[in-house]
Amino acid sequence: MNKIRISAVSYTNTKPFLYGLQHSAIKDQIDLSLDMPADCAQKLIDDKADIGLIPVAAALSLPQWQIVSAYCIGAEGPVNSVFIFSNCDIKDVKRLQLDPESRSSNNLARVLLKNYWKIQPELITGAADYAQSTDHETAFVQIGDRTFGKTEQYKYVYDLSGEWKKFTGLPFIFAAWIANKPIPAGFIKEFDSALRHGLAHRHELLETLPRRADFDLEDYLMHKLDFDLTEDKRKALYLFLDYINAL
Numbered sequence: 376m377n378k379i380r381i382s383a384v385s386y387t388n389t390k391p392f393l394y395g396l397q398h399s400a401i402k403d404q405i406d407l408s409l410d411m412p413a414d415c416a417q418k419l420i421d422d423k424a425d426i427g428l429i430p431v432a433a434a435l436s437l438p439q440w441q442i443v444s445a446y447c448i449g450a451e452g453p454v455n456s457v458f459i460f461s462n463c464d465i466k467d468v469k470r471l472q473l474d475p476e477s478r479s480s481n482n483l484a485r486v487l488l489k490n491y492w493k494i495q496p497e498l499i500t501g502a503a504d505y506a507q508s509t510d511h512e513t514a515f516v517q518i519g520d521r522t523f524g525k526t527e528q529y530k531y532v533y534d535l536s537g538e539w540k541k542f543t544g545l546p547f548i549f550a551a552w553i554a555n556k557p558i559p560a561g562f563i564k565e566f567d568s569a570l571r572h573g574l575a576h577r578h579e580l581l582e583t584l585p586r587r588a589d590f591d592l593e594d595y596l597m598h599k600l601d602f603d604l605t606e607d608k609r610k611a612l613y614l615f616l617d618y619i620n621a622l
């Protein structure tokens with residue numbers, strides 16, 4: 376049988392899943408690559424992968440898609456790795472530089488700007504150094520490990536799943552395990568139990584990861600991130616996609 380091609384996110388948030396896949400027999404049935412989220416999505420769109428841990432916003436670019444796991448990258452409130460960093464209050468922001476590695480959080484920022492903060496800053500993609508706030512009224516979106524320890528560096532810091540929770544009362548789902556074609560049921564079952572195994576062994580995983588003084592990795596992997604694709608997260612997913620379609 377051909378191996379199932381899997382594209383997973385290359386950030387710390389995905390390490391519990393990788394631990395599970397690497398410590399299960401399924402590792403021999405998969406061809407695993409680690410990519411930044413925007414590339415996970417592109418691989419699924421280009422049919423260079425069969426299953427991806429893809430930004431949910433990118434599902435809108437797939438002619439056919441199906442969630443194949445009970446697990447996801449989500450949060451019940453603030454996630455501590457998806458931010459708008461700003462030198463001024465969000466209401467005064469004139470320009471917002473988007474993160475080229477993101478699809479979900481850039482769209483989440485756009486949804487919140489329009490519907491929650493009710494402001495219309497200019498959106499900038501492809502800024503030469505997007506993670507530099509070049510002037511007082513230019514802010515930027517940033518996701519993943521590059522944000523660790525950065526919350527002290529900016530006067531105004533907005534945790535986007537925390538803001539979404541204030542706006543909707545719902546948790547948020549950033550990325551889900553999505554397939555672009557039918558996948559055999561037996562594989563899906565084994566895949567999901569490997570992911571579950573990884574989540575159940577987060578403490579063992581934590582012992583292998585370098586700690587840093589400016590970021591609470593244990594709190595992040597055990598509490599801030601929420602990996603269960605609950606009914607409320609599904610509700611949030613469809614609400615989020617509706618908001619994106621209405622942008």
Ligand SMILES: C=C(O[C@@H]1C=C(C(=O)O)C=C[C@H]1O)C(=O)O
Pocket residue numbers: 384386388412413429430431448454456457476477478479480481518519520549550
């Ligand atoms: C919580 C996070 O979730 C992510 C955010 C994504 C996005 O914005 O497109 C995609 C995948 C996840 O890695 C994070 O990266 O910090």
